Amino acid sequence: MTASAHRHELYTVEQVRALDRHAIDTLGIPAYELMQRAAAAALVCLRQHWPHARRIAVYCGPGNNGGDGFLLAMLAREAGLQAEVVALGESRGDDAARARREFEQAGGTVQRWHEALPLPEADVQVDALFGTGLQRALSPEVAVLAQRMHAAKTPLLALDVPSGVNADTGAVPGEAIRADVTITFIAAKRGLYTGFAPGYVGQLHWDSLGLPETLWQGFQPDAELMQSATLPPRPRQAHKGDNGHVLAIGGEHGTAGAIRLCGEAALRAGAGLVSIATRGEHLPALNAARPELMAHEVHGPQALEELQQRATVLAIGPGLGQGAWGHALWTTALDAGKPMVLDADGLNLLAREPRPFTNGTVLTPHPGEAARLLGCDTAAIAMDRFAAVRELARRYGAVAVLKGAGSLVADPTGRVAVCPWGNPGMASGGMGDLLTGIVAALLAQGCAPWEAACLGVGLHARAGDLAARQHGERGLIASDLLEPLRLLLNGRES
Structure with a gap:
């Protein structure tokens, strides 16, 4: 096994510090040598992305991240590039001070940042202001520098972490560097993949x-990055009964679209049979648009109980509403004790009447629904998405999906997976209904809840990326994902 085998492992800032200390104390690699290696890796990354760059401006903070920047500037000068350095102040710590001293002894000059200072003209700017240690907002003085760097409209390379981004949680409490490229060192920091962070990284x-x-031996990562996957090919003798029967429950007055998207996604994700329990007014439209969906009018619990007996998996919530009709169906479905996926109003009703699950349940809240389920506000969810998704899974005894940029999946034991795919075009109505149907179909085909949630989230996000690649992100709608989803499930990317 090589170090590259660990690229899908995600660590907390505290764990990364422990790895760094282990490299120094146990493996005998001096801290200054690690700084030199980081600077060399950063220069390689810079030249790969901007091979025609001849002038770089490096912005250095007082700590070791600034030390990386000074050494990068020195290596760039040795390689024939023009490198100018702007520093926030004096360097702190032996290694950072040594890096600055060596840069100056090699002929480099350092300008101290103040608001009247004109920024150097450059083809690439380098953010070496703060590393993983900063977990608060940038100071007003540094925030002005970040704004000026953005106003220059030249590419930005961040070393280890874009300054102002919390590498532990993905939160961005104030102004922060918006990098075009970030190169992170030693171990992947979990917060860079979720929340607000992807917009800055x-x-x-x-x-x-x-x-x-040997560095990683004995270190358990905090989370894992999902890898692309699909289901294996079906045996030639397969029949529809082998692939499960999803019953999608929802579609209150005026919300036929939500339950149709859920049901159609379940079909496209490979469920053998999909039934819809909904209001009678929706049946003509559902039968006309997608006759493969077996749509049933359900007035109340008795009719639903008959349908549930034939179902393998329940998908509860799209368009369900929180009125008497939706609440009665919700209660009946939860009492059935079958594997299920809860979304939308299925989650809002759960927040009103909490109960734990023991029957292979997957919850798929967005941050607002997660806040209601945990009795807090969305700001608290955004502050630490990892803690939130773990608490959802623990409290409800279910696999929990916390949707958003860098969706997270957790199980009740605390295991967490992070989705690296998806795009802003997916911020449109109906996307969650699709995910509910996809995960339900995977459960129906025999996947365990953890596998169904991770695979479903990954397929959903990758389908969104394929659809956006064809026609762009803006204007992407939920049904655009159905054909790419089918391609991915059959092992075809295009």
Whole structure:
């Protein structure tokens, strides 16, 4: 096994510090050598992305991240580039001070940042202001510098972490560097993949700094990055009964679209049979638009109980409403004790009447629904999405999906997976209904709840990326994902 085998492992800031300390104390690699390796890796990354750049401006903070920046500037000068450095102040710590001293002894000059200072003209700017240690908003003085760097409209490379981004949680409490590329060192930091962070990280590269495999022995990552996957081919003798029967429950007056999207996604995700329990007024439209969906008028619990007996998996919530009709169906469905996926009003009703699950349940809340389920506000969810998704899974005894940029999946034991796919075009109505149907179909085909949630979230996001690649992100609608979804499930990317 090589160090690259660890690129899908995600660590907390505290764990990364422990890895760094282990490399120094146990493996005998001096801290300054790690700084030199980081600077060399950063220069390689810069030249790969901007091979024609001749002038760089490096913005250095007082700590080791600034030390990386000074050494990068020195290496750039040795490579024939023009490198100018702007520093926030004096360097702190032996290694950072040594890096600055060596840069100056090699002929480099350092300008101290103040608001009247004109920024150097450059082809690429480098953010070496703060590393993983900063978990608060940038100070007003540094926030002005960040704004000026953005106003220059030249590419930005961030070293380890874009300054102002919380590498532990993905939160961005104030102004922050919006990088085009971020190169992160030693271990992948979990917060860079979720929440607000993806909007600031740009393209993310991980470099192990050539550290040996023994570095990771005995260190358990906090989370994992999902890898692309699909279901295996079906046996030639398969029939529809082998692939499960999903019953999608919802579609209160005026919300036929939500339950249709859920049901159609379940079909496209491979369920053998899909039934719809909904209001009678929706049947003509559903039968005309998608006759493969077996749509049933359901007035109340008795009719639903008959349908549930034939179902393998329940998908509860799209368009369900929180009135008497929706509440009665919700209660009946939860009492059935079958594997299920809860979304939308299925979750809002759960927030009103909490109960734990023991029957292979997957919850798929967005941050607003998650806040209601945990009795807090959305700001608290955004502050630490990892803690929120773990608490959802623990409290409800279910696999929980916390949707959003960098969707998270957790199980009640605390295991977490992070989705690296998806795009802003997916911020439109109906996307959650699709995900509910996809996960339900995967459960129906025999996937365990954890596998169904991770695979479903990944397929959903990758289908969104394929659809956006064809026609662009703006204007992407939920049904655009159905054909790419089918391609992905059959092992075809295009």
